Amino acid sequence: MLRGVRFPDDKDFSGCSIFGMMNVKGDIFTGEPLIRAIANMKERSNGLGGGFAGYGIYPDMADLFCFHMMYDDDGARQQVEEYLASNFSVEGAEIIPTRPCEGVADPPLLWRYFLDPRPGLVPEESGVDDFVVRVVMHINASMDGAFVFSSGKNMGVFKGVGYPEDIGTFFQVDEYPGYIWVAHGRFPTNTQGWWGGAHPFNILDWSVVHNGEISSYGINRRYLEMYGYNCTLQTDTEVLAYAVDLLIRRHGLSIEEMSLVLAAPLWTDIEREKPPRRELLTALRQTYGSLLMNGPFSIIVANLNQMIGLTDRIRLRPLVAGESGPIRYISSEEAPMHLIDDGVTKTWIPRGGEPIVAELETRAKGKAAAGVKAAKTCMEEVGIS
Amino acid sequence: MKSYLLPEFVIDRDDFRCIRCEVCVRQCANDVHWYDEEDDACYLDETKCVGCQRCATLCPTSALTVRRNPASNPDNANWTMDVLMNIYKQAETGGVLLTGMGCDRDYPIYWDRMVLDASQVTNPSIDPLREPMELRTYLGAKPDALEIKGEGANQRVKTRMAPQLKLEIPVMFSAISYGAVSFNTCESLARAATEAGTYWNTGEGGLHSKLYKYKDHTICQVASGRFGVHADYLEAAAALEIKIGQGAKPGIGGHLPGEKVSAEISRTRMIPKGTDALSPAPHHDIYSIEDLSQLIYALKEASHWVKPVSVKIAAVHNSAAIASGIVRAGADIVVLDGIRGGTGAAPTMIRDNVGIPIELALAAADTRLRAEGIRNRASVVVAGGIRSSADVVKAIALGADACYIGTAALVGMGCHVCQKCYTGKCNWGIATQDPYLAKRLNPDIGARRLTNLLRGWSHEIQEMLGGMGINAIESLRGNRQRLRGVGLSREELDILGIKHAGE
Ligand code: SF4
Ligand code: SF4
Numbered sequence: 001m002l003r004g005v006r007f008p009d010d011k012d013f014s015g016c017s018i019f020g021m022m023n024v025k026g027d028i029f030t031g032e033p034l035i036r037a038i039a040n041m042k043e044r045s046n047g048l049g050g051g052f053a054g055y056g057i058y059p060d061m062a063d064l065f066c067f068h069m070m071y072d073d074d075g076a077r078q079q080v081e082e083y084l085a086s087n088f089s090v091e092g093a094e095i096i097p098t099r100p101c102e103g104v105a106d107p108p109l110l111w112r113y114f115l116d117p118r119p120g121l122v123p124e125e126s127g128v129d130d131f132v133v134r135v136v137m138h139i140n141a142s143m144d145g146a147f148v149f150s151s152g153k154n155m156g157v158f159k160g161v162g163y164p165e166d167i168g169t170f171f172q173v174d175e176y177p178g179y180i181w182v183a184h185g186r187f188p189t190n191t192q193g194w195w196g197g198a199h200p201f202n203i204l205d206w207s208v209v210h211n212g213e214i215s216s217y218g219i220n221r222r223y224l225e226m227y228g229y230n231c232t233l234q235t236d237t238e239v240l241a242y243a244v245d246l247l248i249r250r251h252g253l254s255i256e257e258m259s260l261v262l263a264a265p266l267w268t269d270i271e272r273e274k275p276p277r278r279e280l281l282t283a284l285r286q287t288y289g290s291l292l293m294n295g296p297f298s299i300i301v302a303n304l305n306q307m308i309g310l311t312d313r314i315r316l317r318p319l320v321a322g323e324s325g326p327i328r329y330i331s332s333e334e335a336p337m338h339l340i341d342d343g344v345t346k347t348w349i350p351r352g353g354e355p356i357v358a359e360l361e362t363r364a365k366g367k368a369a370a371g372v373k374a375a376k377t378c379m380e381e382v383g384i385s
Numbered sequence: 386m387k388s389y390l391l392p393e394f395v396i397d398r399d400d401f402r403c404i405r406c407e408v409c410v411r412q413c414a415n416d417v418h419w420y421d422e423e424d425d426a427c428y429l430d431e432t433k434c435v436g437c438q439r440c441a442t443l444c445p446t447s448a449l450t451v452r453r454n455p456a457s458n459p460d461n462a463n464w465t466m467d468v469l470m471n472i473y474k475q476a477e478t479g480g481v482l483l484t485g486m487g488c489d490r491d492y493p494i495y496w497d498r499m500v501l502d503a504s505q506v507t508n509p510s511i512d513p514l515r516e517p518m519e520l521r522t523y524l525g526a527k528p529d530a531l532e533i534k535g536e537g538a539n540q541r542v543k544t545r546m547a548p549q550l551k552l553e554i555p556v557m558f559s560a561i562s563y564g565a566v567s568f569n570t571c572e573s574l575a576r577a578a579t580e581a582g583t584y585w586n587t588g589e590g591g592l593h594s595k596l597y598k599y600k601d602h603t604i605c606q607v608a609s610g611r612f613g614v615h616a617d618y619l620e621a622a623a624a625l626e627i628k629i630g631q632g633a634k635p636g637i638g639g640h641l642p643g644e645k646v647s648a649e650i651s652r653t654r655m656i657p658k659g660t661d662a663l664s665p666a667p668h669h670d671i672y673s674i675e676d677l678s679q680l681i682y683a684l685k686e687a688s689h690w691v692k693p694v695s696v697k698i699a700a701v702h703n704s705a706a707i708a709s710g711i712v713r714a715g716a717d718i719v720v721l722d723g724i725r726g727g728t729g730a731a732p733t734m735i736r737d738n739v740g741i742p743i744e745l746a747l748a749a750a751d752t753r754l755r756a757e758g759i760r761n762r763a764s765v766v767v768a769g770g771i772r773s774s775a776d777v778v779k780a781i782a783l784g785a786d787a788c789y790i791g792t793a794a795l796v797g798m799g800c801h802v803c804q805k806c807y808t809g810k811c812n813w814g815i816a817t818q819d820p821y822l823a824k825r826l827n828p829d830i831g832a833r834r835l836t837n838l839l840r841g842w843s844h845e846i847q848e849m850l851g852g853m854g855i856n857a858i859e860s861l862r863g864n865r866q867r868l869r870g871v872g873l874s875r876e877e878l879d880i881l882g883i884k885h886a887g888e
């Protein structure tokens with residue numbers, strides 16, 4: 001775990017900004033327009049956190065897991081590197097290139113590694129993804145001064161303390177081409193800047209950016225604990241990411257069904273439905289009532305194939321969708337889309353609880369690793385340390 | 386033998402106000418008041434007064450004040466007047482001390498040491514008058530995961546869902562048996578439950594056939610005496626409840642004296658008129674958890690697997706582990722009844738000294754079921770001392786799916802918690818079979834008072850939820866983050882699984 005001042009219940013009591021952009025044909029663009037878009041929503045962040053996730057950014061290393069690491073000092077780095085080397089064949093290790101930027105102070109040491117799990121070490125039954133999750137959870141929970149903030153294939157998260165546009169400039173996201181980019185500007189009210197606490201929250205190739213406070217956090221967390229998810233970061237966003245993993249990867253629900261759980265329809269609306277659908281909705285709500293995300297939120301969830309936007313069921317946080325040719329946008333506000341793209345022809349505001357899904361027309365930009373399995377892959381038994 | 390008992394209550398009559406209407410004379414079944422025509426004066430025998438406040442409430446000129454007898458022995462924390470009176474009583478009769486209602490001792494009431502959260506700035510509170518605010522609750526086993534087949538319009542749930550009870554407010558009426566209370570009391574409860582979209586519970590006294598029409602809102606109990614249990618009874622229920630124990634008297638059975646077993650009660654309970662109805666302490670076919678499981682499945686089988694089966698136990702030291710056993714034995718609902726739970730009659734020493742507070746039992750059971758990963762498999766209902774909507778909200782935040790109210794419901798119909806239910810002379814027409822007294826409770830009015838009470842509580846629950854920025858009750862259930870303790874020790878906080886205020 002990265003050191004620094006943190007408070008328990010590091011919840012996002014914030015009215016953050018979120019922005020997502022995807023080319024459904026899989027054509028690539030850099031993170032540069034995202035920097036401008038997120039800067040245009042400056043009111044929504046307070047300089048205590050910003051971040052980006054880009055998909056398709058490491059095409060030459062697409063078969064390898066890429067870990068982005070934060071270290072407090074060189075000692076922590078050596079320790080983690082030894083641990084990594086004992087679990088993976090390390091195909092690349094380098095300092096993440098950054099450029100000095102006025103708004104970004106005191107960054108931790110930032111490194112990235114391209115990793116191939118050592119075959120003998122991966123238990124057959126659980127598979128390689130679970131193995132990687134265990135490693136990530138171990139480092140984050142138990143290794144002093146170290147934090148894995150990105151662990152997918154052919155994707156990467158860049159985040160830290162500062163305004164998001166400064167963080168983007170610092171990490172040079174304008175120099176990485178990808179086909180999905182998401183960005184987040186944060187307005188935390190109860191935390192001093194802690195680099196690990198910025199969004200996106202990532203595990204394997206799932207990343208989540210989130211605006212809002214989840215009033216049901218206490219029960220969401222206790223429910224997930226029953227399924228072996230140990231919410232170590234104590235953030236709402238973490239709970240969301242685990243809920244998505246449980247519902248989609250482990251229970252095999254579709255994205256629509258998942259949104260019917262996270263932002264369940266009202267009972268009065270359920271009763272208006274015809275029988276088979278009514279029964280389905282009733283059963284979903286009865287079964288997964290403890291995963292209803294109550295309180296204001298809007299989120300963008302991304303993986304190698306999809307970008308999904310969702311708000312709470314009474315839409316207490318804003319979310320706008322837009323289209324421009326093959327480009328799909330999901331944003332807290334509409335203006336930034338027009339700022340970066342004159343060709344935005346269609347914009348709409350989804351209803352509360354209605355998911356917006358943008359999907360690659362031809363899957364598997366991430367080659368071998370991509371496809372449904374990888375997209376549905378995340379973490380298991382997160383409680384281990 | 387000369388009795389050394391002092392009157393428990395003293396009554397002041399303001400003779401200036403008294404108009405000699407004799408209402409008090411007629412209303413007091415304990416014959417405390419009488420009128421002397423020659424003197425044109427009212428007189429009192431306070432030794433018979435139980436403090437039920439019936440006369441004071443109905444006196445048209447408010448001439449009466451009934452209050453605790455302030456008489457006192459020299460101050461003594463150990464040998465209080467209550468202790469002395471109990472000893473005199475037993476020295477005079479050689480009997481077991483009897484009482485009614487729930488434990489009245491000064492154990493900590495944890496509801497009053499917990500406070501609720503509300504939204505400020507960072508997330509909006511919700512106004513329940515303008516926005517939807519959902520209290521609906523389903524009780525019953527839930528699957529761990531849902532399997533869905535088909536696409537689009539053909540989508541169907543593949544998982545077999547267990548039967549559920551649908552509650553429009555997470556409050557039900559506790560088991561109160563016909564026999565312990567009057568028929569009118571049962572009818573008031575049944576009608577109010579039907580109107581409010583919740584359930585009432587027959588207790589162990591069977592179900593009068595006139596109440597079969599409320600079957601969709603009736604939970605029928607199967608207790609150790611098996612009184613009134615037959616095929617039609619099981620049919621006339623929305624759910625079945627096996628009563629193992631009761632918070633007011635854990636570990637002991639029940640006793641309805643023969644004089645209360647009228648023709649109607651004899652028919653309903655299926656016992657001869659005038660005989661004592663004795664409920665054994667244990668079920669004599671349940672000496673272990675496997676035996677319980679057999680009864681659970683026997684009842685499921687007998688009710689064609691369409692009704693949830695509930696198991697009610699008294700909250701005792703290891704009720705968390707027992708609750709886990711009950712869930713594994715196949716129960717759809719586990720009911721925990723705390724030390725403050727009411728009764729028609731119980732030995733005073735048992736009522737006041739056996740069992741644990743419901744708040745601790747609930748927290749421990751919910752934590753245990755979650756740690757074992759089986760919390761989905763059954764709903765948890767708590768009973769025993771729920772007094773207000775705030776208690777309900779706190780219970781749900783601690784982890785309950787719903788609450789049972791017994792005493793609060795009776796109070797809604799007029800009960801003044803005089804604790805003399807076992808005498809059969811309830812002046813409020815509740816705990817009595819005397820037709821003259823029983824007709825004091827008009828079921829039209831009883832039902833209306835109860836629906837009013839539930840409506841008031843449901844508005845208050847909605848306000849508290851909205852204040853927390855939550856618009857569905859399931860988002861509060863088990864959400865202990867929204868609770869804080871005030872003035873509790875670290876140990877108490879740990880058991881309750883909450884933080885201290887300010888943390
Ligand atoms: S009810 Fe009141 S006014 Fe009537 S006789 Fe009794 S004390 Fe007097
Ligand atoms: S027993 Fe009740 S009605 Fe009778 S005198 Fe006492 S308070 Fe009044």
Ligand code: SF4
Pocket residue numbers: 437485486795799800801802803804805806807810811812813814815816
């Ligand atoms: S039900 Fe009647 S007897 Fe029992 S406590 Fe209430 S008022 Fe007294």
